[in-house]
Structure formats: structure tokens, C-alpha cells
Amino acid sequence: VGSEDAHVVSATGAAAQAGQYWDSGRDDRLICRAIIDENGPAKTISFSPATLCRFAFEPGQYLVFTFETEDGPIERCYSISSSAANEHCISITVKLVPGGRASTWLAAHLRVGDVVHAHGPLGNFSAGRSPAKMLLFLSAGSGITPIASMMRTFADFCADVDVTSIHWSRTPDSTIFAEEMPLWARRVPSARLFLSTTSSETPAKGCEFFGRISAQQIEATVPDIAQRTVYCCGPAGFMADARRLVLGLGLPSSAYHEESFDFAIEKSDPAAQAPAEFGATTHAGFAVHFSKSGRTIQCPQDTTLLRAASAERLPIPSSCRKGVCGTCRTRLVSGTVEMKNGGGLRQRDIDQGWILPCCSKPTSPVVLDR
Numbered sequence: 001v002g003s004e005d006a007h008v009v010s011a012t013g014a015a016a017q018a019g020q021y022w023d024s025g026r027d028d029r030l031i032c033r034a035i036i037d038e039n040g041p042a043k044t045i046s047f048s049p050a051t052l053c054r055f056a057f058e059p060g061q062y063l064v065f066t067f068e069t070e071d072g073p074i075e076r077c078y079s080i081s082s083s084a085a086n087e088h089c090i091s092i093t094v095k096l097v098p099g100g101r102a103s104t105w106l107a108a109h110l111r112v113g114d115v116v117h118a119h120g121p122l123g124n125f126s127a128g129r130s131p132a133k134m135l136l137f138l139s140a141g142s143g144i145t146p147i148a149s150m151m152r153t154f155a156d157f158c159a160d161v162d163v164t165s166i167h168w169s170r171t172p173d174s175t176i177f178a179e180e181m182p183l184w185a186r187r188v189p190s191a192r193l194f195l196s197t198t199s200s201e202t203p204a205k206g207c208e209f210f211g212r213i214s215a216q217q218i219e220a221t222v223p224d225i226a227q228r229t230v231y232c233c234g235p236a237g238f239m240a241d242a243r244r245l246v247l248g249l250g251l252p253s254s255a256y257h258e259e260s261f262d263f264a265i266e267k268s269d270p271a272a273q274a275p276a277e278f279g280a281t282t283h284a285g286f287a288v289h290f291s292k293s294g295r296t297i298q299c300p301q302d303t304t305l306l307r308a309a310s311a312e313r314l315p316i317p318s319s320c321r322k323g324v325c326g327t328c329r330t331r332l333v334s335g336t337v338e339m340k341n342g343g344g345l346r347q348r349d350i351d352q353g354w355i356l357p358c359c360s361k362p363t364s365p366v367v368l369d370r
């Protein structure tokens, strides 16, 4: 997007701080206004704030929801799939995951009029922030949701942007937004849309390609790939292939942005979990005091506060363990940390003293409000 468009599509900050916009720090309640079945199977769920105010977000950002279920609260991130031009309602599109706690609970229990709790908007995965004029969106499966928000926003703001979007799904029947996608592309003058199905051996009806992501597909659609800025979202394996291919075709790594929906990979990394290994560390580190429980532990300088706490059986709720979901957010009462925020905290949360223990290492003795 050009700099003026970037300004329009991210028209958030000042007005939001003036209090006209939804501020999850003040009132995190959202009322469910509509539930629509999508292909996939998936559902689009629309919400408005419980108090009279409007939404401000950058297309591509997400919210962290808490659903109060019979088995206790469940926290999950969902990208906003609606246009940032609609300030009155936001939508998320949730793919039903067999056996998945949140997605099956939402499909079975959430009704129009119900209240849920959420915080955000969060995340840096947004072309609204980028001055780039030439974009390439790569998405697969439910990874279309942040791309949908960006495409719908471009269409609503008549953005002057050269965007090519390539989307992969298993079959045409499982393509979320299959009917709507060509309309976004028609409403953005220089947009081009390409679809590929991975389970067929010839292009399915309405699709240009078949098979998994390949260098041939990308070269055929965007021979100018090296000049573009790429936003990629989908399953972990798809994103790994996409990254390798586009960098191999000459895209600078600074022009590649991705959003992962999948924390399973991080969690299966023993180094990311492993309280037991942590105990073997040799660095002395700093004292970490938990003001509510009254306990004090030692945290080595090269270890995150979350790992140090779990090693000492001091539970801090967590999900992604990489600074994205905001689940572990904790107030820093005193001391200093080095934090690698992955988008799970906004600048104003940081200014108010919040940190993410999963991606924070102590640089002095610290006191946490836990």
C-alpha cells in the first residue's frame, strides 16, 4: 500500500486512545451478533462491543478470546477476517478442528446474543503497516482469514495496490470464502487471484493450479517476486515450503512476513518446554520474586521467566511460548527484562508495565505480580 493508504487502513491510534474505540483493557466483553456457515467446514462469527464504541484495528491482526466453557476457560487467538473499514462489527472465521476444544465448543455452544471476552487487537502481520506497493499473499486452509481482512480492507478503501493472492486448499468444497474471493479481486483494480487445490491431479473448476506450493506456480504468477512484499499464512509445513521457495526466487528475507496459527511445533521443541533441562543450567542469574504467591526463585540470564517459573512448579498460563498469543502476560512490578515481543503486547501495554514471561529474560532482579 502507498503511504497514504497505509495511513488510511491503519487509522487507529489517536482516536482509540481518546476512548471512542473498543479498549479491551477497560471492557473486554464482545456480544455475538451473527454466526454464518462457511465452506471448510468453518463458521464466521461477528461481534460488536458490549458498550457503545467502535473497533480500530489493522487488517491482519488478531484477538485473544477467552471462552467460558463447562470445563473451564479456554484461551485462543483468532485473526479478524472482516474489513478494517467496518468499525461497528468485527468477524472471525473459525475452522472446525476435529477434537479441537475451542472450535468444537464454538460450533456447538456459541449463540447470537452470547458474551465472550477478548483482548487485543494484537500482532504485526499487516500490510496496513507496510509502505510496499507490490504485494504477494500466500495462504492455505484457514490461513486465508488475515488475508481476507487485508483484501476486504483494500477493496473498501479503493487502495491503490498491486496485489497477487494465491490460495491453496484441499478441494474446492473446502475453500473458505470460495464464492467471495473473486469479488474482492474484482473490487481492487490491480488485484489478481489464483487458486490451487492440493488433492486433485488436474486444476479443479475455478482453480488455475493443482498440487502443493511450487516454484513453478510462483514464477508463473509473479515473475517480479523479488520486488514484492510477501505475507504468508497457513499450516506450518506450507509456510516452511513457501519461505524456502520465495527466498530461493530472490525475495529478500526482510520482505517476507508470516503468521503461524500453529503452536504445536514450538511446544514439541524440548528446548521450548523442558523445565527438567532448565534445572541443569549453570548460570547464577537473578532473583525473581512472585508477589502474590510470596515465592522467590533464581532465573538464569539466558532463560525466559516462564521456563524458570515452570521449572520451579510455579505455573504461569501459557500457550504459544513465543510472545504471540498474550496468554502469559504479567505485570512487572520492579526490575528490568529483555523481551522479544512477538506481537502479543501492544506498545501501550508495555508502557503500562506488562511483560510476556515466555519471551522475557531478566536483566536485573525482578518482581512479578503473580
Ligand SMILES: Cc1cc2nc3c(=O)[nH]c(=O)nc-3n(C[C@H](O)[C@H](O)[C@H](O)COP(=O)(O)OP(=O)(O)OC[C@H]3O[C@@H](n4cnc5c(N)ncnc54)[C@H](O)[C@@H]3O)c2cc1C
Pocket: 062, 076, 077, 078, 079, 080, 092, 093, 094, 095, 096, 097, 098, 099, 100, 101, 102, 103, 104, 142, 145, 146, 259, 260, 261, 262, 324, 325
Ligand atoms: C495468531 C493466531 C491467529 C489464528 N487465527 C485463526 C483463524 O483465523 N481461524 C482459525 O480457525 N484458527 C486460527 N488460529 C488457530 C486457533 O487459535 C486454534 O489453535 C484453533 O482454532 C484450534 O483450536 P482448538 O481449541 O479447536 O483445538 P485444540 O484443542 O487446540 O487442538 C488442536 C489439535 O490438537 C489435537 N489435540 C487436542 N488435544 C489433544 C490431545 N490430548 N491429544 C492429542 N491431540 C490432541 C486436536 O485434535 C487438534 O487436531 C489462530 C492462531 C493464532 C496463534
Ligand code: FES
Pocket: 317, 318, 319, 320, 321, 322, 323, 324, 325, 326, 327, 328, 329, 344, 356, 357, 358, 359
Ligand atoms: S505464551 Fe503466548 S505470549 Fe507468552
